[in-house]
Amino acid sequence: MWKGVVVAYIVVALCYFPVALIGYWMFGNAVKDNILLSLERPAWLIATANMFVVVHVIGSYQIYAMPVFDMIETVLVKKLNFKPSFLLRFVSRNIYVGLTMFIAITFPFFGGLLGFFGGFVFAPTTYFLPCIMWLAIYKPRKYSLSWWANWVSIFLGVLLMIVAPIGGLRTIILQAKDYKFYS
Numbered sequence: 001m002w003k004g005v006v007v008a009y010i011v012v013a014l015c016y017f018p019v020a021l022i023g024y025w026m027f028g029n030a031v032k033d034n035i036l037l038s039l040e041r042p043a044w045l046i047a048t049a050n051m052f053v054v055v056h057v058i059g060s061y062q063i064y065a066m067p068v069f070d071m072i073e074t075v076l077v078k079k080l081n082f083k084p085s086f087l088l089r090f091v092s093r094n095i096y097v098g099l100t101m102f103i104a105i106t107f108p109f110f111g112g113l114l115g116f117f118g119g120f121v122f123a124p125t126t127y128f129l130p131c132i133m134w135l136a137i138y139k140p141r142k143y144s145l146s147w148w149a150n151w152v153s154i155f156l157g158v159l160l161m162i163v164a165p166i167g168g169l170r171t172i173i174l175q176a177k178d179y180k181f182y183s
Helices: 002-030 043-079 086-106 110-138 145-177
Strands: none
Touching (some): 110 145
16 A cells, blocks of 8 residues: 555645646746636647546545535435435435535635635645654654654744635735726
């Protein structure tokens, strides 16, 4: 499993870092939340990239929303006494997806919201809580490479957890000043 995780992180890094670095190099601070909106040509490349984004979001949304789906279905079955069935699952999941889509359409400053909530949720669970658990479980030798790598990741993760919500809130405030709902 360890080899699989290492390969997965390498593949993710090879996909995301070039886009981030080249996007910043080309557009600087003027790059939009969705880098594809910053591009102007070639049209076939933009269309292909958008198609891949749709495929990626469809797959990842199902994975990340699974705990929410389970929680909704548990409440419906145990608290509200619905009978577990395919129809219940189909309707409850589609209502949830429709609700999240409505929120995303209503508040288009999604990048700011992602930065704001991501700092509170994704930074701890992705960057520093796993390192804390690793240090607590495996107890590497003090000042070893593993010990230093984990503490640097913890420090950077906590820093990200502090800075990301501030940047996200700033983005929301700047974009919300001129925003008119459904215009």
